[in-house]
Each structure stands twice: as structure tokens, then as C-alpha cells.
């Protein structure tokens with residue numbers, strides 16, 4: 001799907017006999033399709049996928065000049081699953097009410113980073129708000145949350161996670177996962193896959 005027009009510009013049909021296995025059909029179809037576009041002289045700058053490992057490998061090894069972006073929807077889905085699992089651990093049920101906020105936060109980080117990977121990761125790793133801290137210092141710079149100031153009543157009523165609680169530690173592990181932080185660098189353009197549109201989400 002072309003990102004600027006949302007039009008399907010290419011379709012590849014692969015027979016199972018063409019690939020070594022059924023799993024191999026996806027990268028084969030992807031590669032053939034992309035090569036067809038390039039052969040036609042179309043300049044492909046960015047390709048957005050659901051982060052399927054075989055496609056990731058094909059792009060990295062065969063088309064290193066193309067910027068490979070991941071659809072935040074797929075990554076968000078994975079984070080949600082991990083947080084739900086974490087919330088079932090002992091003393092971790094307080095994670096539950098925060099799950100929606102965390103996934104919204106990821107969406108916001110990607111949609112506002114404007115291609116700046118460093119800023120995206122800084123925003124994502126900022127675990128202050130969830131502890132009820134809305135102003136903080138980082139590397140000698142003053143930072144604050146982007147939401148309007150909370151009233152004393154709002155601040156008191158909301159259930160924040162305590163820094164030394166099991167729930168906060170479990171959430172911290174999910175947020176700081178090394179592979180996730182690497183993936184975020186490929187989500188700076190806030191691009192989506194065709195499926196996102198077709199699903200009507």
C-alpha cells in the first residue's frame with residue numbers, strides 16, 4: 001500500500017511450491033514485489049511492516065538503503081500482552097489500571113517524535129508520571145509532563161505506583177526491555193501497515 005494515497009499498488013501471489021516451506025512464502029513474495037517496484041524505477045524510501053523477522057532480515061541484508069519502520073500497532077499489542085502477564089504476578093495487580101495509559105503513551109511517543117529517535121526513547125523511558133511525579137530533572141535539564149497541571153485532589157485520588165513496589169519493578173522491566181528500545185528506533189516516522197486500514201481500526 002502506498003502511504004500517501006492508501007492505494008494498493010502491488011500484489012504478489014506465491015505458490016507454496018515456489019518456496020522451500022510455507023513460512024518462506026511471505027519473504028519470497030515480499031522480495032519479488034519490492035524488486036518489481038524497484039525495477040519499474042519507483043524510489044522506495046520507507047517500508048513499514050508488522051516486524052515479521054524474515055522480512056526484517058530481507059530488508060536489512062538485501063535492501064539496506066531502505067528505511068524499515070515498524071507499525072506501532074503491532075508493537076503496542078505485544079507490550080499490552082506482557083503487561084497483562086506482569087499484572088498477574090504476585091503483588092503486581094496495580095499494573096492493571098495503568099496498562100491503557102502505557103500503551104497510549106507509546107502511541108503518543110511515536111506520533112510526536114517527528115523522526116527523532118532519541119527524543120522518542122527519552123519520552124518512552126520517562127517513568128515519572130506513573131509514580132505521580134510530573135516535574136523532574138534529567139541530565140541537568142528541567143522536564144515536565146505534557147498534560148495540564150493536576151489539582152491537589154486529582155493528585156491525591158489517583159493510584160500511583162510506588163517506586164519500590166513489585167508492580168513498578170515489573171512494569172519497569174517491560175518498558176526498558178532492550179529489544180523493545182531497539183524497535184522504537186524504527187518507529188519514529190509513525191507509519192502504519194495496510195492491515196491497519198483494512199481492519200477499520
Ligand SMILES: [Zn+2]
Pocket residue numbers: 128129133134145146147
Ligand atoms: Zn504527569
